Structures are given as structure tokens and as C-alpha cells.
Amino acid sequence: VLKYKEKLEKRGIKKFIAYFQAFSNTYAPVDVLKKKYEEALVDESIVQLSVSTRPDLLSEDVLDLLEEFKERVDVSVEIGLQTVNYKTLKILNRSHSLAEFIDSAVRVKKRGFELVVHVIVNLPWDDMEDVIETAKVISALDADGVKIHSLYVVKGTALAKMYEKGEVNICSMEEYIDRVINFLEHLSPSIVIHRLVSDPPKDGTIFGNWGRAKIEIINEIEKEMERRNTWQGKKFDYLNRGVSP
Known part of the structure; x- marks a missing residue:
């Protein structure tokens, strides 16, 4: 150290x-x-x-x-949450x-610690509704930060075997960007974004980030958000906090 x-x-x-x-x-x-x-x-x-x-x-x-x-x-x-879809959690053998x-x-949160949540927005078994619901749950829990990951496949894992057999299809980079943006739109604007895409290991990775550099994907996300004239929290209107009956 x-x-x-x-x-x-x-x-x-x-x-x-x-x-x-x-x-x-x-x-x-x-x-x-x-x-x-x-x-x-x-x-x-x-x-x-x-x-x-x-x-x-x-x-x-x-x-x-x-x-x-x-x-x-x-x-x-x-x-590490990854997704709110309990069926996907079971497939991933998350044990929770x-x-x-x-x-x-x-x-x-009760202890007064900072809470940062990890999610993967392009899991093959999740759809856009799962992505949006994940953002909503994290927001409702008052998380302080979130790290968004792109799914990558490492040799020797159960996922690698499924990938090599053609049992899982990883979405395109364009769809990943769309999922990230939808996630951000529904996420509380007070939550700090620590990461927008994974940084796959150099050794043993079978699939990672569509062969693109991490910064390239980040730049594409920012460009698409500008094109759509959107921002984090744009659709953060689903909690009733502070609303009188």
C-alpha cells in the first residue's frame, strides 16, 4: 500500500x-x-x-x-445488485x-454509510422494463452512487459456456446505449454516477464492449443524450415524497 x-x-x-x-x-x-x-x-x-x-x-x-x-x-x-429481475438473479447464481x-x-443507509450500487443493464434475460425498474428501486432506497456495467464474458465461466453454445445473445452497443439512457432518465438526479461502462480484463475476455474502447462508448452515450435532449432524472417523477394527500 x-x-x-x-x-x-x-x-x-x-x-x-x-x-x-x-x-x-x-x-x-x-x-x-x-x-x-x-x-x-x-x-x-x-x-x-x-x-x-x-x-x-x-x-x-x-x-x-x-x-x-x-x-x-x-x-x-x-x-452488487445487477438487476431487480429475480429470475435473472437465479440464472446468474447470485445467491441472493x-x-x-x-x-x-x-x-x-441506517448506519450512515455511503451506499453505492452496481448494476448490469444489458443482461440477456432482462428487458427495458427491468432496467427502468432497477433504476426506480435504487432511487427509492436513496442510494448515493451507482456503477453501471456492460456485460462481458470471461473464459472458463458458466456464462462463457452459454455464450459459446449460442445460448445467450448480448445486445448491440446501440441497444446498450439506449438502456443506459433509459436507466439514467429514471434515476434520481441526486445519485452520483461512478461508472457508465465496464472495463473488461485484458486476459481471458471472450466478449467485451463490442471491441470498442471504454471512452468511445462513454462518448457515444453523451452524444446520444445530447441528441435526445435528455438528462439524468428527466423521468424521475414516480415517487410521492413530499406530496400532500
Whole structure:
């Protein structure tokens, strides 16, 4: 951690986030997690502890532990939802339901942590209604941020086998852009967008981002939004908060 931090400091960066991103970073005994989190908070330049995990791996003991760190740094919890479609969640073998996601999100917010949600808007088993409903659920839960991913296929996975057999069809880039825009239109304007497209690994990826660079897709999304004269939250009119009977 210190070696990497020193490299960044030479570039003028003075504040850092201890980011536990890959895989499920609450899947261990609490004492083990505490040691790992502590090791990352090397000095006062670390201003946030960010932990990414799954809805089914957020016990009260883990949240109690994170609350201890909240006294020293900001705490952000990233939860992978991917979709509200329970049938798709089952196909993906996510090991959690929509109810478990909602429960974990509510408990994270009650603790005063930042809540960031991960979604994939072009899952082959989802349609536009699923995409829009996902945006609505995330908005209703008062998420602080969202990371939008494009589906990619990695060699050796169950999805790769399905892809190679022709059992799944991944939509075109144009449809992906359309789904992203519809998602954004229905998303609360107060939610920060952390990501608009995935960054597939260089090694082992069978399909990723239609062979296009990440920045190209982002640029195309922005161009299409300008063409449609639309914006995040344009259709955020479905919650009754603050409306008198």
C-alpha cells in the first residue's frame, strides 16, 4: 500500500481511498476483516474506506465493524445488485434475492454509510422494463452512487459456456446505449454516477464492449443524450415524497 501511495503522491495526489473492490470483501471472520482494513489505513491521508460486497454477505457484525472505522474515516459500502429481475438473479447464481438486496441497502443507509450500487443493464434475460425498474428501486432506497456495467464474458465461466453454445445473445452497443439512457432518465438526479461502462480484463475476455474502447462508448452515450435532449432524472417523477394527500 505504501509503495503505491508514494507513487501517487509524486503526482501531487494527497488524499486516498482504501478501496477493497474485487470479489466480496466482507466474506471472512470479523477479526480477519478488521486486520485487513486496518492495514489499509496507513495514515491520515486515507480519508475513506470503501468496501465492495454482496447483499448476502453483510451481517450486523460486519456493519458493526465498519461503524468502528466511521469514527476515523468516511465509509462507503458498494453492493452488487445487477438487476431487480429475480429470475435473472437465479440464472446468474447470485445467491441472493431482491429482498436481500433491499434489506442490506436499508441497513447500510441506517448506519450512515455511503451506499453505492452496481448494476448490469444489458443482461440477456432482462428487458427495458427491468432496467427502468432497477433504476426506480435504487432511487427509492436513496442510494448515493451507482456503477453501471456492460456485460462481458470471461473464459472458463458458466456464462462463457452459454455464450459459446449460442445460448445467450448480448445486445448491440446501440441497444446498450439506449438502456443506459433509459436507466439514467429514471434515476434520481441526486445519485452520483461512478461508472457508465465496464472495463473488461485484458486476459481471458471472450466478449467485451463490442471491441470498442471504454471512452468511445462513454462518448457515444453523451452524444446520444445530447441528441435526445435528455438528462439524468428527466423521468424521475414516480415517487410521492413530499406530496400532500
